[in-house]
Amino acid sequence: MSRSQFAIDVPDNLVARARTGCREAFEQIYRRFERPVFTLALRICGDREAAGDVLQDTMLKLFHHLPDYRGDCPFWGWLRQIAVNEALLRLRRQKRLVAEITVEEDDLPQDQGLPPAAAADAALLQRALEALPAATRSVLWLYHAEGYTHDEIAELMQRTPSFSKSQVSRGTRRLRALLNIEDTVHA
Structure with a gap:
């Protein structure tokens, strides 16, 4: 997985707390990554509404798959890959x-x-x-x-x-x- 020039550090203890189901930790992660995910989705989809949908889909996937995150790559790289996949999936669905x-x-x-x-x-x-x-x-x-x-x-x-x-x-x-x-x- 390539490293984005827009790498964002996230404390390991914050990810660990979110992985255990701590709602406050997940909300902090959401707030930290909301704008970068939205911006990435907007650049790929070219539409604010679609970018908002991609943001929500990405964060839902993050919530469900956070226990699968192994920590062997930067967190933003892992989350960014989910966002890219969601944006491209949306484009494919729209046959655009x-x-x-x-x-x-x-x-x-x-x-x-x-x-x-x-x-x-x-x-x-x-x-x-x-x-x-x-x-x-x-x-x-x-x-x-x-x-x-x-x-x-x-x-x-x-x-x-x-x-x-x-x-x-x-x-x-x-x-x-x-x-x-x-x-x-x-x-």
């Missing part, structure tokens, strides 16, 4: 996984005023990511932000490593087009 990218002019982000530069860049990137098909957005996020390999992504998405590679390549080209970034590397 699309392998091909189609470029539509209507998908281009619209100019909406002049917020501060960093906020404008973040908002523009968010709109561009939302314009991508769910599969492409998921692969890009898992690969670039979460650090998964193409083989790991292929396994998670029940596809081939070449699917992951092509989604990263196509998705990057699509993001460049949506963000009006010229490719300075000429092959």
Whole structure:
């Protein structure tokens, strides 16, 4: 399992107390991981309502499977894997996984005023990511932000490593087009 750059430490005694059924300890774990799980789900699903559902499903699974946690890997890595699986399962259920990218002019982000530069860049990137098909957005996020390999992504998405590679390549080209970034590397 790859290690996220967003690793979150959790005291072993807190996990141990939650494993014994201590409600207060589980609530502390929930509060500690609520935002990171929601953010991860939002990046994969691209929808706040779906991300909220993934958060709830992930925490329910955590509650039921916490006794199975052996402590041989970082807790956040273990929980993150549950969240990724739940988000991808939700996408599969919705039959939203699309392998091909189609470029539509209507998908281009619209100019909406002049917020501060960093906020404008973040908002523009968010709109561009939302314009991508769910599969492409998921692969890009898992690969670039979460650090998964193409083989790991292929396994998670029940596809081939070449699917992951092509989604990263196509998705990057699509993001460049949506963000009006010229490719300075000429092959």
